[in-house]
Every structure is written in C-alpha cells, then in structure tokens.
Amino acid sequence: MNEQLMIAGKPYYSRLLVGTGKYKDFTETRAAIDASGAQIVTVAIRRTNIGQTAGEPSLLEYLPPEEFTYLPNTAGCYSADDAIRTLRLARELLDGHKLVKLEVLGDPKTLYPNVIETIAAAKVLVKDGFDVMVYTSDDPIIAKQLEDIGCCAVMPLASLIGSGMGILNPWNLQIIIENSNIPVLVDAGVGCAADAAIAMELGCDGVLMNTAIAAARDPVLMASAMKKAIEAGRESFLAGRMPKKLYSASPSSPTSGMIG
Amino acid sequence: MEIYINGNIRKFDSGNMTISALIVTLNLTGKRLAIEKNGEIVPRSQFSEEKLQDGDKLEIVGAVGGG
Numbered sequence: 001m002n003e004q005l006m007i008a009g010k011p012y013y014s015r016l017l018v019g020t021g022k023y024k025d026f027t028e029t030r031a032a033i034d035a036s037g038a039q040i041v042t043v044a045i046r047r048t049n050i051g052q053t054a055g056e057p058s059l060l061e062y063l064p065p066e067e068f069t070y071l072p073n074t075a076g077c078y079s080a081d082d083a084i085r086t087l088r089l090a091r092e093l094l095d096g097h098k099l100v101k102l103e104v105l106g107d108p109k110t111l112y113p114n115v116i117e118t119i120a121a122a123k124v125l126v127k128d129g130f131d132v133m134v135y136t137s138d139d140p141i142i143a144k145q146l147e148d149i150g151c152c153a154v155m156p157l158a159s160l161i162g163s164g165m166g167i168l169n170p171w172n173l174q175i176i177i178e179n180s181n182i183p184v185l186v187d188a189g190v191g192c193a194a195d196a197a198i199a200m201e202l203g204c205d206g207v208l209m210n211t212a213i214a215a216a217r218d219p220v221l222m223a224s225a226m227k228k229a230i231e232a233g234r235e236s237f238l239a240g241r242m243p244k245k246l247y248s249a250s251p252s253s254p255t256s257g258m259i260g
Numbered sequence: 261m262e263i264y265i266n267g268n269i270r271k272f273d274s275g276n277m278t279i280s281a282l283i284v285t286l287n288l289t290g291k292r293l294a295i296e297k298n299g300e301i302v303p304r305s306q307f308s309e310e311k312l313q314d315g316d317k318l319e320i321v322g323a324v325g326g327g
Binding site: 060161 | 268296
C-alpha cells in the first residue's frame with residue numbers, strides 16, 4: 001500500500017515509530033530498527049560523559065541522522081521548563097531540527113504524563129517554531145487542547161510507559177481519533193504485535209514504541225512482527241470490518257444445490 | 261579557573277579559554293554536542309569565540325538511546 005503518514009508536512013511510508021533505548025548494544029539497536037522499517041526514531045538528550053569518552057561509539061554512528069528522522073524527546077522531564085530547555089538543546093544539537101517529542105511526566109513511579117505542564121510547554125514550543133508531537137494521557141479534551149495549541153501530532157498512551165499492558169481504554173482512543181484533525185499516534189503501553197494491530201484498527205495514524213521491541217526475548221524478530229502488525233492493522237482499518245452480529249443465519253457456502 | 265561542567269567542578273590552568281579549546285581539552289573533538297552556558301545555548305558557530313570565565317556553568321549534552 002502506498003498511502004503515507006504526513007507529519008508536519010513530511011510524508012512517511014512507515015507508521016511505526018520506534019525508540020532507541022534499552023537495547024543490549026548499538027548493533028542490536030540498528031538491527032531491530034532495520035527490521036521494524038521505522039523511519040522516525042526517538043532519541044534522548046543527556047549530559048555527555050566527560051573523561052573516558054574518546055573512541056566510545058555513539059548512537060549517531062549507528063543511526064545516521066541522514067538515514068532516519070530523529071525525534072528528540074524530553075523523557076525524564078517533570079516540568080515544562082526542563083522540557084523546553086531540553087528541546088532547545090536538541091534543536092542546537094541536530095542543526096536546527098524542529099520535529100520533537102514533548103513528554104512531561106507526573107511522577108517517577110508511574111511515569112504518568114503531567115498534562116498541565118505538557119500544555120504549558122506545548123504553548124511555548126509551538127510559538128518557538130517547533131513541530132511538536134506530544135505525548136499525553138488518553139483524555140479526549142486534553143488531546144483536543146493540544147491540537148488547538150498547534151501541535152502537529154497527538155500521542156495518547158495505550159497504557160503506562162514500559163508497562164506492556166496494551167490498550168486499556170479503546171473507547172477514549174476512539175473519541176480522540178474521531179475528534180482529531182491531526183495525526184493520532186498511540187505512544188507507550190503496547191506490549192505485543194496484537195496490541196499494535198488493535199491500535200491501528202481503531203484508526204490510529206501510527207504507533208510509537210520502544211520497550212515492546214527492546215524487551216522482547218528476540219528484539220529483532222519482535223520488530224519485524226510489529227512492522228507487520230502495523231501494516232495489517234492499517235489495512236484492516238481501511239478495509240472496514242464486517243459488522244458484528246451474535247449470529248448471522250447467512251452461511252458462507254451456498255444454501256442451494258445441496259445433495260439429496 | 262574553575263568551571264562547572266555537567267554539575268561537576270573542574271579546574272583549568274588557563275584563565276582564558278574558548279569553548280573550542282575546552283572541547284579539545286576534554287577530548288570531545290568531533291563529537292556531536294550542544295552546549296548551554298549559564299542557562300543560555302551557545303551556537304556551535306560561536307564555540308571558537310565564546311570565552312569561558314571562572315564560575316561559568318556549562319551543560320554539555322548529546323543524543324543517546326531513548327524512547
């Protein structure tokens with residue numbers, strides 16, 4: 001299928017966005033991302049190790065920014081100010097790159113998003129010229145407010161970051177999708193390929209995941225499974241499912257021409 | 261002079277150093293990084309002119325794996 005995901009005016013063939021954390025090493029990171037077919041990869045911004053760093057490999061060598069669209073995130077930020085500061089550094093680091101993932105967390109135990117700080121940060125970042133893909137709760141009102149602020153994609157959680165609990169509230173996601181004029185991507189909580197397919201069948205424009213791939217027994221194989229699940233789920237959504245009925249009395253084989 | 265780098269204090273013999281010189285001293289030549297000095301981003305194009313002073317606070321960051 002040749003239909004594309006448009007984010008901030010740029011087309012992408014893959015609707016699977018992946019994180020680059022929690023892998024055994026950079027070789028495994030690269031192999032999994034290749035298997036996933038993802039074009040957009042998230043990265044974190046952290047203090048550089050000063051001292052024993054000469055010759056140490058860097059993520060950028062394994063995932064050249066020329067080959068992938070980087071999506072710097074604000075993981076670990078608990079305030080709007082920290083998130084804004086982090087993304088301004090990311091923009092400088094990546095030569096003026098504007099596409100970012102905003103997430104402001106509420107507490108370190110659950111990693112639940114703090115939507116109040118998220119909204120405050122989104123306002124500043126959009127005004128500052130960033131293309132903001134925003135991680136948020138599955139609250140349809142908040143999702144709409146983030147759209148109205150000018151975010152380029154809204155990314156509600158399926159369940160909590162790293163939990164692998166799957167989609168806990170498909171009804172809320174459906175409301176968000178129905179009301180949204182910008183791409184809706186499920187971000188966080190996907191645990192297996194079936195979860196990803198369900199998200200796409202609900203009508204999500206894409207899915208962002210990290211742990212579901214990186215923490216699988218075989219991350220490269222899971223990355224491949226996720227790629228297929230996203231594609232299958234998307235096609236299933238576009239094809240339009242048959243209506244559910246308790247029973248049909250309409251067998252698939254002809255009722256006429258029976259012997260005897 | 262003493263400079264705070266990523267939260268740690270470091271002493272340098274030179275009292276007159278640019279950010280470019282600091283990058284060489286710290287063995288970070290060729291690394292892709294962004295630098296904030298006293299809360300303000302220093303564009304890469306200004307590394308060779310930006311002078312450091314005693315007590316400056318630097319954040320030196322790079323991209324790492326994350327979700």
